[in-house]
Amino acid sequence: MxxxxxxxxxxxxxxxxxxxGSPVSMLVTSQPCDHRLQVVMNTPRAAVRPNPGNTIAVDHDWYEEHIAAQADGQYNIDTSVINQLMAEAGNLIGDGAPLKASSWKIGVKPIxxxxxxxxxxxxxxxxxxxxxxxxxxxxxxxxxxxxxxxxxxxxxxxxxxxxxxxxxx
Structure with missing residues (x-):
């Protein structure tokens, strides 16, 4: 099960x-990018992993306090927080330029x-x-x-x- x-x-x-202990969290998918990432990296400010379509999946927990619940049961987060996370991820791979977010999903992370x-x-x-x-x-x-x-x-x-x-x- x-x-x-x-x-x-x-x-x-x-x-x-x-x-x-499941928190509300977020997973961000980057726009396709030229990367050579072949491993999962968990660092103090970003967790990154290769994703289909030459994209990168990025998450962490430091931003969870910025996720706001809506009356309809959905969640949102300010895009500046997403941009900060993607900048952290960009520092880990490639030339250090921030990754660009293609999409993000907010939901409950099973923990x-x-x-x-x-x-x-x-x-x-x-x-x-x-x-x-x-x-x-x-x-x-x-x-x-x-x-x-x-x-x-x-x-x-x-x-x-x-x-x-x-x-x-």
Whole structure:
């Protein structure tokens, strides 16, 4: 089960407690640019990763206080904050010129209250596995592989020991 920021609400009726620390955050996609970025970079002011179409995906958490909720349930942020984030990202790649934003999405980022991924079989619901994390770009492949092995063999992988849902029990 992977239900994004609503995962704790979905598993609660099953008697499983996963504290939700999901903040409202933003992901910005750059305009296409000539870059050679091939890695995910997490720095104090910008997190950047290569994205399809020769674009860069950029996010962080320092600007979350600038996101404003609207009466209709939507969110907005001043474009000056987006420009500042893209300037930070531009300092990390290329010639240091600010990247130009093509689009941005604001929504709830799935994060547990302790900030760590929640991954593994629910002890209270055998056969039901959960993944609750924002780290999809960096962890998706290995988590898929490890969970597949756990599902097929029933053997708990030691790499998930500190990330299991029962740590909140």
């Amino acid at each position: 992977a239900c994004g920021p609503w995962t704790p609400e979905v598993v609660a009726p099953l008697g499983v407690h996963i504290p939700n 547990s209250s302790d900030g760590e991924p929640v991954v593994g079989e629910l002890q209270k619901v055998p056969g039901c596995f959960v993944v609750f994390t924002h780290s999809g770009a960096t962890l998706a492949l290995i988590l898929g592989e490890i969970l597949t092995q756990e599902m097929l063999t029933g053997v708990r992988h030691p790499m998930l020991a500190t990330f299991r849902p029962e740590r909140f029990s």
